[in-house]
Amino acid sequence: MQNRILRFSGGAAIVAAASVVGKREFEGPLGDCFDLHDSTDKFGMKSWERAESEMQRLAFNTALAKASARERDVDALFAGDLLNQCVGSSYGLLDFDIPYFGLYGACSTAAEGLMLAAMTVSGGFFSTAAAVTSSHYCSAERQYRTPLEYGSQRTPTAQWTVTGAGAFLVCREGRVRIREALPGIVVEKGIKDAANMGAAMAPAAADTLLRYFRFGNHSPEDVDRIITGDLGSEGGSILCELLEREGISLRNRYNDCGMMIYHAKKQDMHAGGSGCGCSAVVLASHLLPRLERGEWKNILFVGTGAMMSPSSIQQGEAIPAIAHLLYLSSDETKGE
């Protein structure tokens, strides 16, 4: 049962998505695709934390507008972020009188929220559910690492927390269907370096993908793209190696949201982007539109999260990681 792939017989589809980003994300290769950006990264707010909450509010409002939906049309919010006690979400979505389910899935939050939205909508509990998440480089640095003013040097495997928020509306019917999902199992392989989250998360992504291929009788060739978020360059190459040892090659159809969001050389973000916002804004602004336009028929979207805290790292604990998989398809006719 633990390897049973979830299917949504009642129907589950992403009907609208919105993305809000900061300056560096706007300057990246996907810059034109994002709905909103602010080159100050502050979104008119006095603190980085408030700016992050404001991004969530804007992203959710924009998703509502795109779906021509009103606040009262949404029955549930599934939201979370990286900040302690997930205050990015609890403050960011406070304006909306909508039942709220707080999540913590680190950078896998977009996938976790979409999976829960798909189950609760397909199961008939909600007509429309939203998944919302965010991260902000400056609030994350303050909390996880060192104050920005220190100008600390970063190691080559370090990822850069994306300043961005993504929001998704899930209904039973829509152009991009959530056909299948496989929730992740927490995996810990002894990585203790918080500046190498890709290495900590790659085994979780490999575990989920292997379970999906084996127990669903699937292969990478069944989909147009397999996209993780966010392993970065280091984690992405480890994932490909781990799967190759099992006789599975992803290389020609694999990419990672953390590697897609910044220019590898021009912007030099080291191992790439990370943070709950990274996979959320890449999915909202780039992956879903390609599915909607029919450029891809289907993708596997694998949200990955590293679930350590600064305290657990200081106490010498290794990093537990998780990967939640969604099979998204624009193909209305394909059987379930």
Added chain:
Amino acid sequence: MQNRILRFSGGAAIVAAASVVGKREFEGPLGDCFDLHDSTDKFGMKSWERAESEMQRLAFNTALAKASARERDVDALFAGDLLNQCVGSSYGLLDFDIPYFGLYGACSTAAEGLMLAAMTVSGGFFSTAAAVTSSHYCSAERQYRTPLEYGSQRTPTAQWTVTGAGAFLVCREGRVRIREALPGIVVEKGIKDAANMGAAMAPAAADTLLRYFRFGNHSPEDVDRIITGDLGSEGGSILCELLEREGISLRNRYNDCGMMIYHAKKQDMHAGGSGCGCSAVVLASHLLPRLERGEWKNILFVGTGAMMSPSSIQQGEAIPAIAHLLYLSSDETKGE
């Protein structure tokens, strides 16, 4: 739709529950009811954080044993806690190869997890799902307040974080049914005092209960008990006042997990217990057994959470709060 009460036509029931607590909880009026306790509060671990994780592991294992279930019988874990990045759960449940959904609902986590377990089991996605949560006085003090060694004085409205973990297994059939649920909406009424979480959470509990009574056409007389967790004495009396203004009297059937777990005078825990573990262990060890034994036919269990962080308090933000409601019943024949 936002006020639609969730019903579980596919069936949802709590089939097993377990509780693990520390010294003060064992010395409280419910002491004999808890499954496991450790008078050192350390559970054989070197840090308070590891002790908290160990409590989750023990609670989940005990719930499995009570249901004569094995690890592979459980299809999903819904877990969260108060620690930054919810490491109590991610480390505590790492031993188990079970799909994991991380939650953040502050002290409402037990109710949030049970609600998600009920929806996903009733909806046919999982056969058995578990809700697990914990809190630890010492790990919470270190993170939220001041190091224990400072011996800081507490204000009269302050609540005492319960050292405890609770675990619940949810299946379609069982003796204590989850008949209805109403997820909470985040409410913020301007309370900025983190030592008065009861006052911050009471309006959220009032909002959820009012919506339940109004839109479900219910009244307090429909149930044997209405139990919040954890408003404490301060928040509990505010809740009763708020509802009386609306013409609804809870007094003769109301109680709060935070007021039930410690001896009011002998232990002097000020406004009572709090923390994710509080409502979880009271539900597991006291409320569910009374329903199982038929002493009560039905209760409303309202999990309340204050979703601020130390940073948000330092930045002068008011406290957002939430309350998730579950209608639990031992009455097999009562219609849905």
